[in-house]
Amino acid sequence: MIYGVYAAIHNDRNIVSASQSGGAFTALSDVILDMGGVVYGCVLDRTFRAVHMRADNKAQRDLMRGSKYVQSDLGSTFSQIKADLAAGRTVLFSGTPCQTAGLKKFIGDKGERLYCADIICHGVPSPAVWKSYLKWQQSRKRRRITDAVFRNKEGHGWHSHFERISFEDGTEVSSNVYANVFYGHHPLRPSCFSCPFKSLERQGDITIADCWGIDKIAPELDDNTGISLMLVNSQNGQELLDKAGDNMVLQPIDIENVMQPCLKEPFPEPEDRDVFWQEYRTKSFGYIARKYGRYGADRTPKMLVKRAVGKIRRIIR
Amino acid sequence: MNKEKIVLFEKKQECCGCTACAAVCPAQAVTMQPDEEGFLYPVINEEKCLHCRACIGVCPFKD
Numbered sequence: 001m002i003y004g005v006y007a008a009i010h011n012d013r014n015i016v017s018a019s020q021s022g023g024a025f026t027a028l029s030d031v032i033l034d035m036g037g038v039v040y041g042c043v044l045d046r047t048f049r050a051v052h053m054r055a056d057n058k059a060q061r062d063l064m065r066g067s068k069y070v071q072s073d074l075g076s077t078f079s080q081i082k083a084d085l086a087a088g089r090t091v092l093f094s095g096t097p098c099q100t101a102g103l104k105k106f107i108g109d110k111g112e113r114l115y116c117a118d119i120i121c122h123g124v125p126s127p128a129v130w131k132s133y134l135k136w137q138q139s140r141k142r143r144r145i146t147d148a149v150f151r152n153k154e155g156h157g158w159h160s161h162f163e164r165i166s167f168e169d170g171t172e173v174s175s176n177v178y179a180n181v182f183y184g185h186h187p188l189r190p191s192c193f194s195c196p197f198k199s200l201e202r203q204g205d206i207t208i209a210d211c212w213g214i215d216k217i218a219p220e221l222d223d224n225t226g227i228s229l230m231l232v233n234s235q236n237g238q239e240l241l242d243k244a245g246d247n248m249v250l251q252p253i254d255i256e257n258v259m260q261p262c263l264k265e266p267f268p269e270p271e272d273r274d275v276f277w278q279e280y281r282t283k284s285f286g287y288i289a290r291k292y293g294r295y296g297a298d299r300t301p302k303m304l305v306k307r308a309v310g311k312i313r314r315i316i317r
Numbered sequence: 318m319n320k321e322k323i324v325l326f327e328k329k330q331e332c333c334g335c336t337a338c339a340a341v342c343p344a345q346a347v348t349m350q351p352d353e354e355g356f357l358y359p360v361i362n363e364e365k366c367l368h369c370r371a372c373i374g375v376c377p378f379k380d
Contacts, residue, residue: 071334071356073349078340101377102335128355189356190329191378277354 002200003232004241005258007211007221007251016226020067020151021158024208024228027244028117029061029092037090037113039064040081042072048134048148049127052077052095054084064094069150069182071124071189074099078106085113096121097197100204115240118204120229120262123192125182129280129288133178134165136285143167150178157224158210177293184292185267186276193269198262200255205237206230213258218251229258320368325359331378332358338372347372 010016010023019026029039039055041064050072055061072095081103084091090113093103100118107114138145145165152164152174161179166172181187197203211229215222230250232238241250261267270276280288289295297303325347326332334357339347346365349357359372373379 073357074336076340078336082340096333098333098377099335102333102337102375105375105377106337106340126355128351131355189333191331191333194330195333196378196380281353 001233002202002255003234003238004230005253005255006230006232006241007214007218007253007258008228008230009221009226009249011247011249013225017154018062019065019226019228020153021208021210021226022228022248023226024206024230024248025065025094025117026061027247028115028206028208028240029055029064029094030058030247031240031243032090032092032115033058033061035090037092038084039092039094040077041094042068044068044148048145049073049131051075054080067119067150069122069125069178070127070130071096072099073127078103081114082107082110085110089113091115092117094119094208096124097203098191098195101197104203115206115236116204117206117208118202120207120209120260121195121197122182122262123185123188123195123267125187126189129181129187130178132280132285132288133181136289137165137173137175138167141167141171141173143169143171153226158226159224175295177289177295180293181288184276185270186273186292187280188267190269193266195266198264198266200231200263202231202233205234206232206240209260211253211258212260214253217253217257221251231255322363323361323366323368323370323372325361325372325376326378329356329358333378334358335377337375337377341371341375343367343369343371 008022008024015023015026039061042050043053043063045051050068050070052072052074081091092115094117097118100116146168147166149164152162156162162174162176163178209229211227214227232241338359344365344367346362347359350360
């Protein structure tokens, strides 16, 4: 059952800028932290590996903002949450629907103080492919990577999908090679293709996501800086949103207007998934980048001629 | 107790890697280990396994 569907934008523009969508996770987790609770969420560690971490303050929590397009390593998160709940702490867990389903089954009836925010998940790519991608970027640049952002909203706007890789010499690479590989679905986990959680029967008390489709129904809200979609799925979720609502502009919307493929059914497994993995194992990542990431697609002879003609036209005009 | 070998998943499609089975195991017999694609899957240490089937009961893919 869905208690409510909202487009949400945090009142603090700086928080919207620092978040992937409209700052919904920050608003929800602020409530938990302000009442002395703890927050669990996914961060990129120093080696840019996605891992779940525990936060009991806002600085640690801030590291959890921003989407990660890779499966996180939960480590001992579930046991830590069990211990926190046993100690009487209020806990907010954020993660994929399947992680949330596993956690809830593990905690069972001891979860009165457990709040869960699940994301609308597209599917989780392999950590190995993400690591290979970063290695490839690093070897092309011959500089150490100092930062990685999966979806650089700052540089390209909320609607875009370009990753940004920063290097030790202060330079940056903006690329959609990883995004393209991801959207081909080859690097997704096998279980993603039979995911039982891609439906409106949600695992989280609240589901958070990008509010895609808002430009069609309330274009005045969309200035390309980011808007969250929030589905309230339980009484607990409603209570949490009631407390977080003061910090956001909440616009009730009709779910039909913001339906996403990942709320309906899993994607089919690509027929050539085996070919991808065979090539991933035996060829360089540059080959994967070209074949599956459209790397260099703008450098084909045809495109080079087109560009040259454009340049000459501009000169002789 | 049934000493039959516990099978957490027959096909990889049946495991999302949520770690619930590893967390619930009273004997710490379940550890998460990467496969050749880099995804973590639970592996049961048969020597430690108590065959209590708690791991099966907690799996969100077995409903």
